[in-house]
Amino acid sequence: MFIGAQVSLYPMTSDFVDVITTGLEALNPHRNALRIETDDISTLMVGAPGPLIDAIRDLFAAVARGPNHVTMHVTLSRGCPGEPDDPTCRCETLVQAQDQSLPERQALALEAVSAAPDLGVCIDVQFSLYVLGQDRHMDEIYGCIEFLKESGTFLRSKNFCTRLRGDAGAVFETLRQAFLRFGPAEGHVTIDLTASANSPSLA
Numbered sequence: 001m002f003i004g005a006q007v008s009l010y011p012m013t014s015d016f017v018d019v020i021t022t023g024l025e026a027l028n029p030h031r032n033a034l035r036i037e038t039d040d041i042s043t044l045m046v047g048a049p050g051p052l053i054d055a056i057r058d059l060f061a062a063v064a065r066g067p068n069h070v071t072m073h074v075t076l077s078r079g080c081p082g083e084p085d086d087p088t089c090r091c092e093t094l095v096q097a098q099d100q101s102l103p104e105r106q107a108l109a110l111e112a113v114s115a116a117p118d119l120g121v122c123i124d125v126q127f128s129l130y131v132l133g134q135d136r137h138m139d140e141i142y143g144c145i146e147f148l149k150e151s152g153t154f155l156r157s158k159n160f161c162t163r164l165r166g167d168a169g170a171v172f173e174t175l176r177q178a179f180l181r182f183g184p185a186e187g188h189v190t191i192d193l194t195a196s197a198n199s200p201s202l203a
Contacts, residue, residue, distance in 0.1 A: 001186070002083035003091065004046035005076045007056055012069040019063055019070070026062035030055035035088070047088050049078070049180055057172035061121045064168065064197030076179055076191040091180065098185040102143045109147050109177035116173035124155070124202075125164040125171055127193035131183035144182040148174065171195075 011019040024043070027036055034047035034055060045052055056074060063070045077083075078094075097105060129144055131137035148154045148162055153174045155163040164171050175193065183189035 001079050001089050001091070001094070002046070002086050003049055003052060003078040003089040004044060004083075005052060005056060005074055006042045006044055007059065008042040008073045009059070009063060010071045010073070011063060011066075012071075015068075019066065019068065023059055023063040026058040027055050030058070033088075046086060049089075049091050049093070049176060053172055053176040053179070057119075057168055060123065060172075060195050060197070061119050061168045064121045064123055067198065069196070069198045069200060071197075072195045074191070074193045074195070076175075076193070077188070078179065078190075079184075079186060079188040080190075081188060093180045094185045097181055102139070105181040106143060106147045106150075109174075109181045110150055112177050113151050113153070113170055113173045116167075117169040118167050119169040121168040121197065122166065123168045123171055124196045124199070125175065125193055126158060126161045127164070127175065127178075127191055128161045129178055129182060130190045130192070132188040132190065137183070140182045140184075144178050147182075148178065151177075 009020050009023060013019060024038065030036070030051050033051035034045050037044045045055055060072050129141055131140045145162065148164070151174045153164040153166040153171050155165040157163070164174055175191065179189065179191050
């Protein structure tokens with residue numbers, strides 16, 4: 001399986017270069033576990049979803065601790081048939097999920113969110129889950145929505161997406177569980193998300 005993300009940061013400040021380059025330093029602890037490549041548009045991260053989501057979380061939390069409004073756009077993908085298998089992407093959660101019912105997966109997802117670390121950074125996220133190549137994909141999406149509403153990070157539903165709000169630790173754990181526990185374990189699943197922190201609209 002191939003698991004990865006394209007990540008782009010957008011600081012709303014004239015000092016955006018320093019904010020981005022300083023923020024990217026938060027990825028240093030994860031470089032041994034992930035393939036990380038940064039160019040002029042985005043940063044590619046490839047690897048198992050444990051360090052992958054942790055790295056994205058730590059990157060955004062680092063820049064969100066500053067005073068400026070910052071947003072981040074992320075495309076997450078697992079199981080894309082157009083990508084080669086990568087042994088570094090192996091994930092026990094997906095292996096176990098093959099034999100678990102939807103209610104079992106929902107319960108395990110809620111347990112994981114309740115155990116998420118508190119990073120002391122409040123963020124907002126809107127995201128969409130795409131379960132590809134499966135006839136009963138809406139069963140998985142509705143199951144994910146039920147989990148989200150009980151996660152403690154659910155803010156509200158919107159057209160085509162769901163809003164989350166809370167500490168970065170819990171919000172990104174919610175996203176990790178949505179990414180891993182819903183949709184076929186061996187299938188192609190993607191998430192498109194936008195994160196925001198320090199927005200003047202919330203003042």
